Amino acid sequence: MVQALLTVENLHTEFRRAEDVIYAVNGVSFTVAPGETLGIVGESGSGKSVSVLSVLGLLRGTGRVTQGTARFGSTDLLKLKRRQLEDIRGRDIGVIFQDPMTSLNPTMRIGDQIMEAMLTHHFVGRKAAYNRSIELLEEVGIPDPQTRFRNYPFEFSGGMRQRVMIAMAVACEPQLLIADEPTTALDVTVQMQVLSLLQKLRETRRMSVVIITHDFGVATNFCDRIMVMYAGKVMESAPLEEFLKRPAHPYSVGLKSSIIEVGQTNRVLLPIPGTTQQLTEPPRSCPFVDRCTMAQDACRETLPQLRQLGGADHWVACLRAEEVVRHAG
Amino acid sequence: MAIARIAVNGVAPARRRSQLAMAWGRYKKDRLAVVGLAWVILFLVIGIIGPWIAPYNYATTNFLTANQGPTWQHIMGTDNLGHDMFSEILWSVQNALEVALGATLISFIVGVALGLWAGLKGGWADMVVMRLVDFMFAFPTFFMDLILVTKFGRGMGPILFAIGITGWAGYARLIRSLVLGMRNGEMVEAARALGATQPHIMRKYLFPNVMNNMIVALAFGIPGDLTVMAGLSVVGMGLRPPLPSFGNMIAAAGSNMLGYPWLMYFPAGIFALTLLAFLFVADGLQEALNPKGGF
Amino acid sequence: MGVVRFLVKRVVSIIITTAAIIAVGYSLMRLAPGSYFSSTTIGSQMGQLAVQNPRLAEQYEHMFEARYGLNEPMWKQIFGYIWHLFTFNFGNSFENPSAPIITQLRSAFPISFELAFGAVLLAVLVGIPLGVLAALKRNTWIDQMLTTLSLMGNAVPSFVLAVFMVLLFGVWWQGVLPINGWGQWQDAVLPIIALGLGNVGSITRYMRSSLIEALRQDHIRTAEAKGVKYWPIIFKHAMRNSMTALITVVGPMFAFSVVNTIFVEQIFSIPGMGSLMAPAFQADDYPLAMAEIYILCLLVMVMNLLVDLGYAVFDPRVKLE
Numbered sequence: 028m029v030q031a032l033l034t035v036e037n038l039h040t041e042f043r044r045a046e047d048v049i050y051a052v053n054g055v056s057f058t059v060a061p062g063e064t065l066g067i068v069g070e071s072g073s074g075k076s077v078s079v080l081s082v083l084g085l086l087r088g089t090g091r092v093t094q095g096t097a098r099f100g101s102t103d104l105l106k107l108k109r110r111q112l113e114d115i116r117g118r119d120i121g122v123i124f125q126d127p128m129t130s131l132n133p134t135m136r137i138g139d140q141i142m143e144a145m146l147t148h149h150f151v152g153r154k155a156a157y158n159r160s161i162e163l164l165e166e167v168g169i170p171d172p173q174t175r176f177r178n179y180p181f182e183f184s185g186g187m188r189q190r191v192m193i194a195m196a197v198a199c200e201p202q203l204l205i206a207d208e209p210t211t212a213l214d215v216t217v218q219m220q221v222l223s224l225l226q227k228l229r230e231t232r233r234m235s236v237v238i239i240t241h242d243f244g245v246a247t248n249f250c251d252r253i254m255v256m257y258a259g260k261v262m263e264s265a266p267l268e269e270f271l272k273r274p275a276h277p278y279s280v281g282l283k284s285s286i287i288e289v290g291q292t293n294r295v296l297l298p299i300p301g302t303t304q305q306l307t308e309p310p311r312s313c314p315f316v317d318r319c320t321m322a323q324d325a326c327r328e329t330l331p332q333l334r335q336l337g338g339a340d341h342w343v344a345c346l347r348a349e350e351v352v353r354h355a356g
Numbered sequence: 357m358a359i360a361r362i363a364v365n366g367v368a369p370a371r372r373r374s375q376l377a378m379a380w381g382r383y384k385k386d387r388l389a390v391v392g393l394a395w396v397i398l399f400l401v402i403g404i405i406g407p408w409i410a411p412y413n414y415a416t417t418n419f420l421t422a423n424q425g426p427t428w429q430h431i432m433g434t435d436n437l438g439h440d441m442f443s444e445i446l447w448s449v450q451n452a453l454e455v456a457l458g459a460t461l462i463s464f465i466v467g468v469a470l471g472l473w474a475g476l477k478g479g480w481a482d483m484v485v486m487r488l489v490d491f492m493f494a495f496p497t498f499f500m501d502l503i504l505v506t507k508f509g510r511g512m513g514p515i516l517f518a519i520g521i522t523g524w525a526g527y528a529r530l531i532r533s534l535v536l537g538m539r540n541g542e543m544v545e546a547a548r549a550l551g552a553t554q555p556h557i558m559r560k561y562l563f564p565n566v567m568n569n570m571i572v573a574l575a576f577g578i579p580g581d582l583t584v585m586a587g588l589s590v591v592g593m594g595l596r597p598p599l600p601s602f603g604n605m606i607a608a609a610g611s612n613m614l615g616y617p618w619l620m621y622f623p624a625g626i627f628a629l630t631l632l633a634f635l636f637v638a639d640g641l642q643e644a645l646n647p648k649g650g651f
Numbered sequence: 652m653g654v655v656r657f658l659v660k661r662v663v664s665i666i667i668t669t670a671a672i673i674a675v676g677y678s679l680m681r682l683a684p685g686s687y688f689s690s691t692t693i694g695s696q697m698g699q700l701a702v703q704n705p706r707l708a709e710q711y712e713h714m715f716e717a718r719y720g721l722n723e724p725m726w727k728q729i730f731g732y733i734w735h736l737f738t739f740n741f742g743n744s745f746e747n748p749s750a751p752i753i754t755q756l757r758s759a760f761p762i763s764f765e766l767a768f769g770a771v772l773l774a775v776l777v778g779i780p781l782g783v784l785a786a787l788k789r790n791t792w793i794d795q796m797l798t799t800l801s802l803m804g805n806a807v808p809s810f811v812l813a814v815f816m817v818l819l820f821g822v823w824w825q826g827v828l829p830i831n832g833w834g835q836w837q838d839a840v841l842p843i844i845a846l847g848l849g850n851v852g853s854i855t856r857y858m859r860s861s862l863i864e865a866l867r868q869d870h871i872r873t874a875e876a877k878g879v880k881y882w883p884i885i886f887k888h889a890m891r892n893s894m895t896a897l898i899t900v901v902g903p904m905f906a907f908s909v910v911n912t913i914f915v916e917q918i919f920s921i922p923g924m925g926s927l928m929a930p931a932f933q934a935d936d937y938p939l940a941m942a943e944i945y946i947l948c949l950l951v952m953v954m955n956l957l958v959d960l961g962y963a964v965f966d967p968r969v970k971l972e
Contacts (some may be wrong), residue, residue, distance in 0.1 A: 083876065085872055085874065085875055085876060087867070103706075106748075109881065110880070113875075113879070113880055113881075114876040114878060115875035115878070116875065116876055116877065117876060117879070120875075122876035124872065124873060126869060126877070129868065129869040129870060130869045130870055130872070131870055131873065131875045132870040132874065132888055132891075133892070134891055134892055134895065134966060135888075135891075139716060143874075143877060143879065144877040144878070147878050147879050147880070148878055180934055192873070195873075195877065198878075248797045259680070279929030301686070304721060380821060381898040386869065388799065410781045414899075429890070445787070448870065479954065490664075491668055491671060494664075494665075494668045494948075494951075494952055494955070495669075495672060495906075495946070495948035495951055495952065496906050496907075496909065496910045496948070498910045498947065499672075499910075499947065500672075500675070500676075502928075502932055502940075502944070503675070503676045503679050503680065503940075504679065504934055505681065506679075506935065506940070547841055579806065583808045585652055585811065586808065586810070586811075587910075589807065590810045590912065590913075590914045590917055590918070590929075591773070591913055591917060591928060591929040591932060592930075592932065592933045593929075593932050594837065605918070606810065606811060606814055607810075610816060617818055617822055620814055620815075620818055624811050624814050627811060628806075628807045628811050628815075629805045631807060631808070631811075632802075632806045632807065635802060635806035636802070636806075640801060649918050
């Protein structure tokens with residue numbers, strides 16, 4: 028097996044509030060291989076964004092990492108000083124955020140914002156940075172890049188802004204691109220355009236991509252590997268094919284059956300009952316137990332650990348995973 | 357939440373009280389605001405009983421004891437006419453409170469009336485009121501106060517009226533924006549969709565929300581009007597002596613400072629502390645009632 | 652959309668507003684009982700004459716009324732007066748009939764302008780760093796102290812501060828800084844501090860809250876994700892947005908300072924607009940008082956216009972309307 032590009036192990040992140048603590052990420056581990064696209068799927072509040080932002084040191088407010096390692100190449104990102112991390116962000120790891128309306132600086136020309144990414148890291152000189160910004164704008168499909176270079180974000184549509192964000196994120200040719208809900212805030216038609224742009228860039232650059240989404244459809248269309256998160260824990264992780272064929276966690280099964288696939292007109296949608304809750308203490312039993320149709324007493328007493336299923340590259344945190352597979356299959 | 361409050365009407369008062377309790381809890385945490393509140397209360401009490409406990413009348417002059425430093429007879433000294441400064445200050449508190457509270461009340465009533473009218477009626481009423489507000493904001497209203505005081509005289513009534521009638525624009529603008537924000541807000545829309553009547557919406561949604569903002573605005577308004585009143589004295593257009601006022605004492609102290617500094621310590625010190633106290637209270641109220649900050 | 656159209660609209664509104672102020676001021680003063688002859692110099696002479704020779708006094712009064720157009724219908728007087736002020740034809744004051752008002756204003760106005768401008772400049776120079784410091788150290792004792800101090804600066808009016816300063820530098824630290832007069836640069840130090848402390852407080856508080864707000868914005872996280880360093884994020888990204896909106900705070904602040912120069916000039920005996928205004932009002936010297944009010948209102952309004960223009964220049968999203 029090839030050396031992984033990013034290896035996160037046993038990550039814990041919490042947010043301190045006035046009276047209590049929110050345990051947002053509770054022991055998450057995953058790896059991203061070079062050239063691989065990992066899709067992290069989960070409901071809002073499942074800790075999927077927080078776990079990735081923790082790794083990059085981009086947590087807001089009182090959030091902090093309490094435990095874990097995140098090896099990028101040979102360095103542990105979580106042990107780096109602020110300055111060292113700043114050198115890696117934007118140069119080796121690019122990030123795209125959810126809301127293109129608010130994620131660009133409203134008072135800076137978009138060209139300057141793209142150039143800033145390169146100039147910060149002395150990636151190229153000023154002149155070259157300008158030329159490259161124009162090229163990048165062209166590459167992400169913005170017509171008339173010379174003129175648009177001088178425009179401000181408010182002069183762009185949502186989809187166009189997301190393209191600018193993407194151009195900014197890949198400006199320094201990062202090895203890893205992290206896309207945090209890149210299409211959530213966009214119109215459905217624009218979503219597909221942006222996704223196929225990401226796909227194109229991924230292929231021409233051979234970068235690894237981590238895409239965080241609550242849209243199961245986006246993940247299955249785009250990713251090599253799917254990781255399902257719930258309550259700040261990994262529920263299941265498997266290559267796409269395997270995952271689609273043999274989902275082994277009741278939550279994954281639920282996710283799969285709660286979406287409409289193209290061409291299916293007469294299927295009954297099965298929503299997962301209940302809602303997620305903020306964790307004010309770390310989970311001691313399976314966090315999904317209250318919404319699970321297969322819950323047993325054992326599920327309430329132990330915290331299922333992520334384990335390999337049947338020797339394949341398929342990991343699941345459910346006591347009854349084998350039964351789930353048999354059931355669904 | 358909107359739905360719940362309509363459906364279970366009887367719960368509303370309890371909720372309201374607990375909100376007040378919560379606000380008080382937040383207020384208590386601000387130590388300066390609590391100290392400020394204590395001073396403000398003391399100030400109010402003195403405003404009421406001051407004239408009774410004052411050892412001398414404000415108009416009593418005694419040239420034999422003029423310009424004396426603090427003694428047991430005159431604990432804050434005397435001025436160039438032999439007025440007992442302690443008594444002067446006690447009387448001034450009453451005058452200051454009467455003018456500041458009266459003026460703020462006038463501004464408030466005019467502002468709320470016009471703001472409500474503009475916000476609820478809309479159309480040309482809104483336009484007229486907003487043009488008036490723009491007009492009032494375009495230049496410093498202190499000049500208008502000066503003109504009005506020149507015209508109507510330097511008594512309590514004219515000064516109170518002048519400060520009051522020029523200070524309404526801020527309240528009007530605030531309440532209008534609140535009304536518009538609420539009228540077009542989702543909460544009210546939801547209530548209307550559920551069939552709530554206009555008066556009901558006004559009572560249950562508009563009023564409580566507007567109240568918090570108004571209390572804060574009033575709390576900031578009172579020290580503002582105290583300052584304007586004293587400012588009039590500094591340019592010689594304040595309360596006509598012998599009526600005592602902080603502004604007169606401060607203005608007089610400025611010219612007698614080098615010889616008789618106690619004429620300044622007490623009035624200027626007490627006046628500054630009072631303004632501070634009012635502002636700390638206002639700031640504390642702002643934090644307590646609008647915890648998300650600002651209006 | 653045209654800057655020209657915006658300018659025309661604003662200038663028209665300034666003209667209307669000033670005209671309205673003049674009209675209100677004039678009619679109030681004109682209708683004040685017997686006020687035109689109650690100014691000390693003319694009033695006392697007229698009073699004497701009225702005792703000695705009532706008929707001559709009456710004649711004089713008619714002469715005066717004709718001379719100043721007071722026998723015309725009210726609306727004509729008002730429009731005439733507005734026109735006079737708009738053309739800076741202020742006439743002579745009652746108290747000092749030999750000197751035209753305009754020459755008095757010419758020497759007084761620059762002084763008041765310097766003071767008000769200095770107070771705003773001081774506030775910007777001191778308030779911004781303090782506000783940034785408070786924001787970056789938020790919820791620490793430094794922040795607490797700065798916030799409380801700036802609230803205090805806001806609460807205590809300029810004239811009280813001025814009086815305290817006279818005490819400080821006139822009694823305790825005599826001779827360190829001059830406490831009255833005008834002429835050398837040291838004379839401006841204390842008045843500007845007295846005027847400016849409140850403004851420093853406002854700007855500190857504004858800067859603190861707006862920077863905290865700005866640092867919460869999503870686009871700050873984007874810049875962080877690009878690897879932009881800490882200080883460039885503060886200066887280039889976060890503060891830039893706060894700074895543009897700061898212009899809108901400076902406008903009202905200037906107006907506030909203009910009013911306060913009147914008090915501070917009184918206390919420090921500075922021959923600016925304020926030291927002309929107070930006696931003018933006390934002596935019912937209406938021509939001078941109205942001219943003063945007109946000039947200061949005009950100054951405030953022109954400043955506000957400049958502020959709005961500046962805001963549109965610095966923030967590309969702002970559309971002039």
